[in-house]
Every structure is written in C-alpha cells, then in structure tokens.
Amino acid sequence: MQPHLDLDLAPLPAPVRPDPVRDPWEPAMRLALAEAELATATGDIPVGALVLGPDGTVLGQGHNEREATGDPTAHAEVVAIRAAATALGSWRLTGCTLVVTLEPCTMCAGAIVLARLDRVVYGAREPKTGADGSLIDALRDPRLNHRPEIITGVLAPTCAAQLRGFFTPHR
Numbered sequence: 001m002q003p004h005l006d007l008d009l010a011p012l013p014a015p016v017r018p019d020p021v022r023d024p025w026e027p028a029m030r031l032a033l034a035e036a037e038l039a040t041a042t043g044d045i046p047v048g049a050l051v052l053g054p055d056g057t058v059l060g061q062g063h064n065e066r067e068a069t070g071d072p073t074a075h076a077e078v079v080a081i082r083a084a085a086t087a088l089g090s091w092r093l094t095g096c097t098l099v100v101t102l103e104p105c106t107m108c109a110g111a112i113v114l115a116r117l118d119r120v121v122y123g124a125r126e127p128k129t130g131a132d133g134s135l136i137d138a139l140r141d142p143r144l145n146h147r148p149e150i151i152t153g154v155l156a157p158t159c160a161a162q163l164r165g166f167f168t169p170h171r
Helices: 023-042 076-088 106-115 156-170
Strands: 048-052 058-063 097-102 119-124 149-151
Touching (some): 023 048, 023 076, 048 076, 076 106
Parallel strands (some): 097 119, 119 149
Antiparallel strands (some): 048 097
C-alpha cells in the first residue's frame, strides 16, 4: 500500500518575468513610497515624489503638504520639483527624472512640462484627476513644446495599496 500524500494540485503561479523598463526604477519608487508615508503625519494624502539628476542622484524630494501648509499647490511633485530647482540653481531640469507614486494631475503635469523634465516614472493610475491619459493626456499633448518620456506602473500595486490604506478609514 502506498502512503497517502497530500499534494497541492493547484497550478503554480506564473513566474514573475523581469521587466527591463520598470524594474530599474523600483529602488527609486521605494524611496518615493517612503516619502509618501511622511504625508500621513499631517493628514495629507500619501503621495511621494523625487527628482533624480541625470546620474541618478536625488536632487529633490517631497510629499503632499496641502493640509500641513494650507497651500493648494503643495503636491508632492511640485514640492520635489521646487527642491530640485533650488539644488541646481535653475528652473530647467533637463536630463532629470521625476519619480512619483501616483499619476500626476493637470497642475503637476504643467509643472513637469515647464520644468523640462526628461522623464516621468509613476506607480498607480489616478482615474479621477490623472493627466497621463486617465482623465486627460497633458503630458503627451503634441501642442506643447515639451513632452517627457513616461514610464507607468512601477510598483503600481504597492503604490495603490498605500493610498487605499489611507482612504479606507476615511470612508
């Protein structure tokens, strides 16, 4: 008589395949997620952003500060862009990359274009206010004089979970 074996016959999950476009940005997105967490101390929505120089150095970082400062423009992206411009001593952020946990809104898309950022990397989509195609597509509008490269979905489930964790008790 053969011994009875309890075998889990459920199919194995598909192996996670490397993503050469998104994977290199995961360390920076983890920094942005940590920055986002700082926003919750003041009741701000946890969105974090950082601006990386051409060599990958963090030039500026920020999290939402609207509640903390009473400033409606104090979105994570704007705070990080201002810090990077101060660090460089120039409003032109040519060669730089913005990494942000949430798809930028129209205001932030405008700041991205005006700052001449070369690239935007973001995590979760924002269906209500997103300006990278979710609501409007301001970052790719051919009528504008600058259009950054866009990389989406970097650690998207983690970014979305952070936001859900913030909003769930508020509903």
